[in-house]
Amino acid sequence: MLPIIEASELKSLNKDSYILIDARGFGNSRERYEQGHLQGALYIDLDELAAHPENPAFGGRHPLPSLQYFTALLGRLGITSQSHVIVYDDKGAANPAARFWWMLKAIGHQKVQVLNGGLQAAVKAGLTVTTDVPSTPEPATYQAAHDFTGMAVLEEVSKAVQSPDNIVIDVREAPRYLGRTEPLDLVAGHIPGAINVPYISNMNAENQYLPAEELKANYKKVLNGKQPEQVIVHCGSGVTACHTLLALEQAGLPGAKLYVGSWSEWSRRDLPVGTEEV
Template sequence: MSPLIEITDSRVFDPEAIIIDVRAGANAYERYLAGHLPNAIYANLDDDLAEHPADPAFGGRHPLPSLTDFTATLGSWGIRPDSHVIVYDDKAGAMGGARLWWMLRSIGHTNVQVLNGGLKAATDEGLELSTDVYTPIAVTPYPVPPAYRNTVNIEEVEAAAKADDRVVIDVREGQRYLGYTEPLDLVAGHIPGAVNLFYSTSLSPEGKYLTSQALATIYKETIGDVNPQDVIVHCGSGVTACHTLLGMEQAGISGAKLYVGSWSEWSRRDLPIATENK
């Protein structure tokens, strides 16, 4: 199944599909109330797709929720192992939509897609949004898997960044990567050895992913001959990196891993930090 689905696809309006609206940031719920896809369940990035960290130095600003908590949440949304899940946000998938897609894929749920272009794609198409709060019918908690797959810890990232046969991709803005500014974490800069590929490089001016062929060209230029399973992707806190992981999957490049703690963990651990001049 393609990781993306278009707003013109009739499956978006299938009553059996589970639609999840994942917003983040200030007034996320108010923005949901102001307009969302019909029958879309509201999900909060910070509360539903992450734990509240006691110390971001160990897990970052958006550590993954426990598997027990996550699968209980899926059950409360009415999601079963065979459910078709469609997720979106209002940031072209970069702030919650792709994160939920990745989390579901990581526990083995393959029947999940992200709305290409997010909420904007729906409004551009002239779809009438709903202001009703949709309450799902809960089902038995989703089976708890043994682990989240395709994640790496800080030690593996440190080793990979030094290796010639591995690639660590930092998808934050270039100004943050180069060390000029850091609006969210304590220190500006990047992991020594990591390469920068801003996540929005994969998007068209309309906020949709580029074609699979164009995406493949971008990512192959970045990883070269490195096996995709030896590629690690990170961002500030393990959210926007999922947008790039989705793009890689759409391009037919499967197997890259997520460093969940990302820069928010690395920059708090007294580890080496690189900038443009260092």
């Protein structure tokens, strides 16, 4: 199963064959959800996909919750390990949709897809938008295959940026990477040695993912002969980076790791800061 599903494909599926998740979750997203969402979609918020540490210097702004917490959340959504889950947001999967996809994959879930182009593409394809909030699903028990996998910790990143055998990709916009602006964290700049491949390069002008073959060609150039397993991807707080991990998987290049703490952790640990292009 490809990790990205087109709106036309979703439209043709039996509505009883999948669980649809609206993951626009941050800011006033609950209000936006109530003002209109895809029929049958259940709401989740970014806050539900992260723990809330007292000190972001240890884990970043959006560290992973415990496995127990996450599986309980899935159970409340009626999701089991056999469910076909389809998730969307309204930011081209750059926010919680890709994070939710990655978290499910990281605990061994097989049938999970992200809607290409999100809510906008669904509306354009003629899928039903409603203000009716679905009834609470029948609770389920989610049995994870294993704890979260596919992560890199700060110490591993520190070694990787100094090794010719690894690539560390920073997916933030170039001005943040170069330290010209920093709207969210305390220090501007990037991890020295990390290269900048902004997540927006995964998308076309309509905010949809590029075709798989084009993504593959683009990332083959970035990898320059290295395997995806030698790659660590990060962003500001471990959310947007999942957009690029999704692109790599769609391109047939799975195996890269997520640095969950990302710049929000690194920049709070009195570590070196880069402001020039690598």
